[in-house]
Amino acid sequence: MTIKEKKEKLEKIIELLEKEYPDAVCSLVADNPFHLLVATRLSAQCTDARVNLITPALFKALPTPKAFANAKVEQVEELIKSCGLYHSKAKDLVALGKVLTEKFGSRVPDTMEELTSLPGIGRKTANLILGDVYGKPAVVTDTHFIRICNRMGFVNTKEPRKVEDAMRKLLPPEKSNDFCHRSVLHGRAICTARSPKCEICPIKELCSQKL
Numbered sequence: 001m002t003i004k005e006k007k008e009k010l011e012k013i014i015e016l017l018e019k020e021y022p023d024a025v026c027s028l029v030a031d032n033p034f035h036l037l038v039a040t041r042l043s044a045q046c047t048d049a050r051v052n053l054i055t056p057a058l059f060k061a062l063p064t065p066k067a068f069a070n071a072k073v074e075q076v077e078e079l080i081k082s083c084g085l086y087h088s089k090a091k092d093l094v095a096l097g098k099v100l101t102e103k104f105g106s107r108v109p110d111t112m113e114e115l116t117s118l119p120g121i122g123r124k125t126a127n128l129i130l131g132d133v134y135g136k137p138a139v140v141t142d143t144h145f146i147r148i149c150n151r152m153g154f155v156n157t158k159e160p161r162k163v164e165d166a167m168r169k170l171l172p173p174e175k176s177n178d179f180c181h182r183s184v185l186h187g188r189a190i191c192t193a194r195s196p197k198c199e200i201c202p203i204k205e206l207c208s209q210k211l
Contacts, residue, residue: 003169006154010170013152013203017182020202024178024185026132028052033108033133034100035059037118038068038093040125045084054080065106068097092120110134124160131177139164139171140180144187151191153208 001009018024027048030036035055042051058079062068068076076090083089096119100106108129109115115126124141131138139145141160149155155166171179190197198204 001153006170009152009206010154011172013206014172014175014179016202016206017179017186021182021185024181026128026181027184029055031059033129034065034106036133037108037121037125037129038096040128041092041096041120042080042083042089044089050083054083062097065097065100068093069101071097089120095119096121108133110136123164127164127180131180137168137171137173138177138180139167140177141167142180142184143193144191145180145183147193148183148187148191151207152203 026036028036028039028043029052030039038058039051039055042054058076061079062071062076071094073090073094076093077086080086080089080093099118100108104114109118110130110133112123112126112130115121115129116123127138127140130136131140141164146155146158146160146163149163149167150158154170155163157163157166168176186203187193190201198207201207
């Protein structure tokens with residue numbers, strides 16, 4: 001497909017997914033930008049549902065960047081131990097609290113460069129913050145998004161950065177963030193990694209992969 005053909009196809013898919021999933025929202029529950037940043041870091045190798053079970057007690061005990069900065073790693077580990085990779089995540093969260101407090105005045109930054117300079121924060125998390133908190137065009141390359149973009153024929157790679165760069169060229173900036181959220185919803189409900197429910201898929205006629 002040419003770039004023009006891909007854009008035309010993507011426009012149709014966006015329209016169909018908007019009808020199927022009118023509420024394009026992040027499934028992580030967070031009261032403020034910092035809590036969303038922490039929750040997204042916790043979501044690596046862990047389901048959003050599990051993270052949402054962990055964060056209420058976590059944020060009650062440690063509500064602010066300064067609280068994390070002053071916490072012991074062992075304390076954070078105890079609060080998040082039901083989450084995968086909790087040892088490394090606890091270290092990152094304490095370090096994150098310190099950097100935010102000392103360098104950013106406890107404010108979550110609003111640029112890709114600053115966000116990815118934070119401990120444990122990669123482009124996926126940074127894009128989510130830029131899109132959901134600051135309303136900037138964002139491409140959040142989670143596993144569902146990558147899978148769907150491949151199946152729809154927009155990319156032929158599972159490397160997050162390559163998928164992000166390719167989809168930025170195709171997605172209308174004002175639609176990109178919501179499309180990522182809808183891709184996650186669609187990936188969980190229908191276009192699953194194994195045994196996708198193709199027979200009820202609203203975008204099956206546009207799918208490039210016969211499953």
